[in-house]
Each structure stands twice: as C-alpha cells, then as structure tokens.
Amino acid sequence: ACQHRLWPEIESVVKQQVAWARTGIGECGQGWQLFAEDGEMRMYRREEEVDGMAVDPLKAVHTVPGITGHEVCHYFFGPQYRYDWETTLEQMTVLETVSDDTLVFLQTHKRIWPASQRDVLFWSHMRKLPNENDRDGPDLWTVVNNSTTHLDYPPNVGKCVRIYLKVCLLCQTRVDPPKDGAPLTRDNISCKITYCSVVNPGGWAPASVLRAVYKREYPKFLKRFTAYVVNQTKNKPIMF
Ligand SMILES: CCCc1ccc(-c2ccc(S(=O)(=O)CCO)cc2)cc1[C@H]1C[C@H]1c1ccccn1
Numbered sequence: 212a213c214q215h216r217l218w219p220e221i222e223s224v225v226k227q228q229v230a231w232a233r234t235g236i237g238e239c240g241q242g243w244q245l246f247a248e249d250g251e252m253r254m255y256r257r258e259e260e261v262d263g264m265a266v267d268p269l270k271a272v273h274t275v276p277g278i279t280g281h282e283v284c285h286y287f288f289g290p291q292y293r294y295d296w297e298t299t300l301e302q303m304t305v306l307e308t309v310s311d312d313t314l315v316f317l318q319t320h321k322r323i324w325p326a327s328q329r330d331v332l333f334w335s336h337m338r339k340l341p342n343e344n345d346r347d348g349p350d351l352w353t354v355v356n357n358s359t360t361h362l363d364y365p366p367n368v369g370k371c372v373r374i375y376l377k378v379c380l381l382c383q384t385r386v387d388p389p390k391d392g393a394p395l396t397r398d399n400i401s402c403k404i405t406y407c408s409v410v411n412p413g414g415w416a417p418a419s420v421l422r423a424v425y426k427r428e429y430p431k432f433l434k435r436f437t438a439y440v441v442n443q444t445k446n447k448p449i450m451f
Contacts, residue, residue: 215309217359221336225355228379229340232353232405236270243270247430251275254430258422261411265418269429271406275437277397280352280382281339282450283404286440287380288337288354290314296439299428301328306361312337316356317364319371323424326416330371333358333378342383349384349451372414381405384451397449406433 236243236255247254252273259266275283286292290305297303299320307315313336322328333356340351356378360366366373383403388395408429412421444450 215313217309217313217315217334220357220359221313221334221355224357224377225336225338225353228355228357228377228407229353229381232270232379232381232407236272239270246426247271249430249434252430252433254433256425260418263418264412264415265421266409266411267422267425268409269407269425271404271429271433273404273406273433273437274401275404275441276401278402278437278440278444279349279384279400279449279451280402280404281350281384282444283382283402283437283440284337284352284354284380285450286443287436288312288314288335290316292439292443296432296436298431298435306332306364309334315359315361317361323420326372326412326420327414328371329374329413330369331358331374331376332361332364332366333376349386352382352384354378354380367414372412372416374413375411376408378408379406381407395449397445400449404433404437 242257243255245253246256254271256267256269259268293303294300300318301321302319304317305314306317313334315334317332319330335354335356337354340353342348342350358375385401385403387399389399
C-alpha cells in the first residue's frame, strides 16, 4: 500500500487530522459552541460558511465504558457493519481495497427534504498510533475518512449532489486495573472518543436546513454507533 497513488495524501491528512483531534476545545480558540450534551457526550460546532454554504466544523468528545479504541475503530472502519449503525445510509460500495487498513467508499445518503440527495466518495484509513503521553499505556487508534476522486464516479452526474468531507475518529483506551490483581474485565476499561468532521454539502442547501440536520443527526449517530459497539463486543474477548 505504501506505493499506492493515495499514500502520500493519506500520510499527510492522517497526521493533520490526528493533531486537530488532539487539540482540546479550549485550545482550539474561540467560536466553538456546545450544541448537544448527553451523559458523557459533548458536541461542539463552529458556524462557518463557504460560498454561502454552511460547512460547520464539528468536534465531539465522548467516554464510553467497557470498550477499547481498537474495537471502536474496527466497527467504524469495517464495511460489513456500516448498515447496522449508519441510519442515513442508503447505498454503500467499496470501490477499491487499497490495503487491509485502507478502503475507498462510495456512499449515497438518504435525501433530506428539501435538499437534493447527496453522495460521498472517500478513502478510509485505520491506524494504531503510539501513545506519546504514556509509553506503557494502551495505544491510540484512529480512522480518518477523506473525500477523494475516482475516474469511474465523477461528481454530480446522476441525481446526487457530491459532498466533500474530512472525518477523524480518534480513540484512547483507558485501563483501571482491578485492585486485587484479578484478570482484566470490561468493567476495568473505557474509551475516550474524539470525533471531528467538516462536511461541505457540495451544492446549495439552505444553511438553516443543514444546521437542523446536523443538530439532529450527529448526536443520534454517535450515540447509536457507540451503543452498537458496546452491544457487539459485550460477550467477546477484549480487543486491545
Ligand atoms: C447535506 C449533507 C448530508 C450529509 C453529509 C455527510 C454525512 C456523513 C457521511 C459520512 C460520515 S462518516 O463519519 O464518514 C461515517 C461513514 O458513513 C458522516 C456523515 C451525512 C449527511 C446526512 C445524512 C445526514 C447526517 C449528518 C450527520 C450524521 C449522519 N447523517
């Protein structure tokens, strides 16, 4: 995969996106507004427009007990699970298998009235990252999704408007070993999740409609996805 045409871009976008995900909300600077809160989940957005279109950057942080970062990234990356948790998905195709940790997807999402239907074409890369802060702590895991092109699927040919996105899911496992030296169980682990996304809706869509969609869909997506991972892993050995 290292000689693949996408490799240089993957390397630079992953580094940039992980650095961005690691930047706390406070350090990010002004303009972030908390727009959704549910238990441990906090969702922030910044209102930004490009050519009159809302492209609000989003940053969500969540802590989920009983699962690891590897497990969260495994279920987020794997195409075989996506229809189970991505409620807005209408059609998903793997256009290219670059390597076992890098795929190219084409997805059409359900139409959101009155905006026209959208599709998105992106590479998706999963990677384990060394834990810089705590050398003997568990590694970090990330999945980065970044819009790309494909000769056979030019944008805006059919009924769908092509959207452009950059997504980073960054996961840090936390282990609190049991006092009495007993073996680790899922009661001793949790996962700190940072989800960052910037979506350019591609064609014109009313900013008010897009913002209402994001406000409704993003909290639902993160809650549903993390609940899915808890449910899929609860009776399985821990995947660190
Ligand atoms: C006009 C823009 C519509 C729109 C653009 C983009 C996306 C979207 C695509 C991919 C990803 S992901 O994180 O890469 C997971 C893989 O699917 C997240 C979000 C969804 C919507 C629509 C359906 C709405 C939505 C928004 C947020 C979360 C889920 N669905």
